Structure formats: C-alpha cells, structure tokens
Amino acid sequence: MSSMSATGTSKPGLILWTEPHRAAIAKRVIEMLDPAPQLLAVGGPRGSSVPELAKALDVPFDDDLRKLLVDYNAAYLLAATSQPIPAEDVLTAVAQDVTVLSLEPFAGQLDEWVSLESQVLGVIENPAPNAVGTRLVRMPIFTQSPGFLAATDPFELLGDQRVIGFESSGVHESASLFARLYDAWATVLRFIDVPETIDASLVGPLAELPEQLPFITGIMSAHARLSDQASVIIQVSDRSGCNHRMLHVIGAEAELRVTNTGYDLRHPAGDVIDHADDSGEVIEDAGLIAHQWERLLQQDADGAAGGGVVMSPSQADILACCLTCLLSARTGQPESPRRVIEMG
Missing domain, CATH: 3.30.360.10 (Dihydrodipicolinate Reductase; domain 2)
Known part of the structure; x- marks a missing residue:
C-alpha cells in the first residue's frame, strides 16, 4: 500500500467502519467532504448491506476492523456505529497512527474511559497534553x-x-x-x-x-x-x-x-x-460532521497543534x-x- 499523508499533495487515507443503519449518513459525509480523503476500505458486519456499500464505492470490504487497520495505511478511521468501538480496536488504530473519528462517545463507563485514556497515552510516543483528544475525536460536537x-x-x-x-x-x-x-x-x-x-x-x-x-x-x-x-x-x-x-x-x-x-x-x-x-x-448531521472534519483536515495539513479539538472540559x-x-x-x-x- 502506498503511504498516505495528511500533508503534501497526496490525500490522507480513510477507512470507514459502519453498521447498516449508519451507512447512509457515513456515505453522505464522505461525499460532502472538500477536500475529501481517499477511501481505502469499508468494513462492518458481513451478511448485511455494508458489503454492498463497499462494492458501490469500489473499495475492498472486510468484517475484521483490526485487519483493515493493519493492512491499510490510513490517516483516519470513521466509526459510524451505535456502540463505542472496542478498546482493543481503538488502541490498534492509535498504534497505526490513525485518528479515530466516532459518531458515538468512546466509553460508557468511567472506569472504561480512564483505562482507555491511559492505554492510548501509553501507545503514543512522547504524547502532547492534548494527545488523547486529538487522536480520539467525536463528531459532530x-x-x-x-x-x-x-x-x-x-x-x-x-x-x-x-x-x-x-x-x-x-x-x-x-x-x-x-x-x-x-x-x-x-x-x-x-x-x-x-x-x-x-x-x-x-x-x-x-x-x-x-x-x-x-x-x-x-x-x-x-x-x-x-x-x-x-x-x-x-x-x-x-x-x-x-x-x-x-x-x-x-x-x-x-x-x-x-x-x-x-x-x-x-x-x-x-x-x-x-x-x-x-x-x-x-x-443535516452529515453536513455538521463534514464541517468539523474539514476543519480538522485543514489544521492537520497546516500542522496546527490540537487539530481543532476542544479539550475542555475533561x-x-x-x-x-x-x-x-x-x-x-x-x-x-x-x-x-x-x-x-x-x-x-
């Protein structure tokens, strides 16, 4: 796989991980983005409408998120699911230098969040004070x-x-x-x-x-x-x-x-x-997500610290x-x- 960077002339790579009932809004977000990342692959439940979405978008499909993250050199993962992404998948993404964009909060319990935050910091080399908030981004806020x-x-x-x-x-x-x-x-x-x-x-x-x-x-x-x-x-x-x-x-x-x-x-x-x-x-929510993502893409391209993520409150x-x-x-x-x- 060719390397994709958030800077320079090449477009940053994107993996879409979605459930059937969120597939339409995820597809709409990607269509609205300007500039748009390069969609590398689509993942989700096998035996659902998600494989058909991947076919329509002319990209590979897999029902194993970890495999997608390892196989494709993506800058972003858009998680359009109705439940928090499993912590092990979040950590795999961060370890692959992927920014995780999620339509849902990343944890539903305090101990889950504290554990995830600690593990994410442990994966990032020389983490900045903003490190977790710039790598785990909820949309639209x-x-x-x-x-x-x-x-x-x-x-x-x-x-x-x-x-x-x-x-x-x-x-x-x-x-x-x-x-x-x-x-x-x-x-x-x-x-x-x-x-x-x-x-x-x-x-x-x-x-x-x-x-x-x-x-x-x-x-x-x-x-x-x-x-x-x-x-x-x-x-x-x-x-x-x-x-x-x-x-x-x-x-x-x-x-x-x-x-x-x-x-x-x-x-x-x-x-x-x-x-x-x-x-x-x-x-529509797709428009709000696209607006926030476009600001993030621009700030990443400009090398702006924080990626436009609001870190207060905790x-x-x-x-x-x-x-x-x-x-x-x-x-x-x-x-x-x-x-x-x-x-x-």
Missing part, C-alpha cells in the same frame, strides 16, 4: 459548529450566567441519545463546574430503563443545580424528526442563543447587541454527568455527579 465558533466573543458579554439551557434532537440513525446527551454536557461544562445535583427523567419506548448509557433511547430531560444558585436545563432526544441543537444562556448582562448556524445576543430589555446570520436552515466530567442523568432517571431522585466520580 456542538462546540465545533459554525454557529458556536462564530459566538466566541459574545460569551464575554453575558456577565454572570444564571441559566444555561441546551437542546438537541434528531433521528437515532444520525446520533444516539447517549451521543446527544454527551454533546450537551460537553457544551454546558465549558461554562460551569460540575453541578451539585442533577434531576433527570427518561421517557420513550423502553419498558425498563437500561443500566448502561449506550442503550438509552427516547427523550431525556435534566435539571442541574449549581453551588452559586445558577442552573442548567437539558433536553435531548433521538426520536425527533427535526435535526436541532441550541444553546441558550441567560446572563446578568445579556441573553444569548446559539444554533448550529448562527447566534443572537440581546440586552435583557430586548435590544440586539450582536448576531451572526442564522437563516433557520436545518443542517472527558471524565462529561461522562460522569451523563451517568448521573441515567442514575437519576432510574432512581427518580436528584443525584450527585461528584459522588458518581468518587464511586468511579
């Missing part, structure tokens, strides 16, 4: 959307933040409920410390609530209390036909609404302070808040993220 990136300056004008709200909805084929909940806390925790308590509920098609985050589905609502009397309100759903994400922050000096495509900043009296055009156009804190939401939904009582962290 709200903090890399066009609207959020445009709203960097307005955050400084809010004053003390009193209420932070986050909404995310869409179909399960695009993003699971766990992925949307993870994205919500990854966004909210950029502005606050870990909450004192979280009171959450989960409604939908499940007769019994699962014990593990990758298996949740439906609509989750959560209310979190902070030590300084501020609060957080989150609503996420993987059972909605409308693809939508919005951050809403009410501060002492201003009010800010941020969507995937723009933002609106106003005085408490209603006067517009600043805004970025938001046509109301719905951007992945453990994000996961702890997600776990606390599920625990609260199961117990019917407010629960403490810090206690979840202590329990590990």
